[in-house]
Amino acid sequence: MKYVDEFRSGELARTLVHELDGLVEPGRTLKIMEVCGGHTHAIYKHGLEDLVPPEIDFVHGPGCPVCVIPMGRVDDAIALAERPEVIFTTFGDMMRVPGGCGSLLEAKARGADVRMVYSPLDALELARRNPDREVIFFAIGFETTAPATAITLLRARADGVKNFSAFCNHVTIGPPLKAILDSPGLQLDAFIAPGHVSTVVGTRPYDFIARDYGKPVVVTAFEPIDILHATVMLARQLREGRCEVENQYTRVVRRDGNPRALAVLEETMELRDTFEWRGLGWIEGSALKLRPAFAEWDAEARFELPGARIEDPKACQCGEVLTGAIKPWECKVFGTACTPERPIGTCMVSSEGACAAYYNYGRLAKRRDRVTA
Amino acid sequence: MTLDAEHCITCGDVAVTGKVVEVDGATATVEVDGARERVGIELVEPVAVGELLLCHAGIALEKVAP
16 A cells, blocks of 8 residues: 555564664563554554563553543434434444434434535535535544534635534543543553644644653554554653653654644634543543634534433443553453444444454453564 | 545544645545545645645645655
8 A cells, every 4th residue: 555555564663673672671561552542443453562572561542532422422413413404414433322312323223314424524515415404514533633624614604504513522632631641540651642633733732741741752653663663762762761742753743733724723613611521521621612603503502402411331441441541351341241243332332442442353351472573 | 535444534543645636726636545535625735736645534634745
């Protein structure tokens, strides 16, 4: 595959693993949190956990937007979707996420007009083609996905499309990391920061992790060589007693991000006072809502929502998985009552969720056998 | 641009790199492994044919260094 093969080279992987062997201290575990679900997925897809020295312990973070959406917001989405005048559009990943009263897929089976889209721009096009219907887009994701929503809102306003609106659930990357760093008893040595979120926000939002918490951070991409390289960079920082924010993904990520993407976000959205995260609870300033100037395109302003708060199922330990407190296989229902086919928790629904990654790549037990690159 | 079924679109970290084959106003056609996709280029303009763009959810997020 073009632009990808060079980042999957076995020879490079061997070199990096050899370098890593020289950087870790035998017997001293380094707990490295990969914030993003995309990294978790790549680590297991490419078997990286078995390549690196046993001293490296990858801890899976909260960076899967599907996994952190609280059940009450899913119920709000279903309530919108079940309105007869509405065409409810969503990325496919959200279709099976269970709320308190089922999923969007089940709502669709009951007759709701729920459609999968690849881009919010597709939802806007749907609104243009169906002027007698209300088209709502389930806007969800970190700062990587939020600019697509922002561009769509700006196009809707410019073109006077009044039957389109967004149900905004976009979240921000910095506050949940702070919440994790503040959680008592959690021992982490370093962070692998998400690559494409950083394309938009740059590397500055992670400065506080190095400055205030003394933990090294490396921003990296999603191919196995990228992740191994980032792990080497972190191990080297720890070995040399440095604590910095470094950028491994220099082919795309800049220190200040993409100022134009930040500008369209600033124009269309503002921070919520607080927002509920599954597993992390309420976190101040951790999510975005549409600005009042975009109220005409804001589904929350235009339609009544149940707005109920739903407790997670008691058996579900997604919260502990999302904060890295337990590994997926330590959850009571992992692989038994909770599987990708019949998920109880969101970490098993989303293909980027830590539980789904473990399940799909056969990480069903604790034992790790090291393999050669 | 096709994403394999094991990836989640909501997570922007599955953005893919495409090569620009045509530019039409605020929209460009990019090619990824032979498949073509139209993406909004408001965030990366000006864009020239042959440039590489990191694309996600129907928009180009950034130019990729060749």
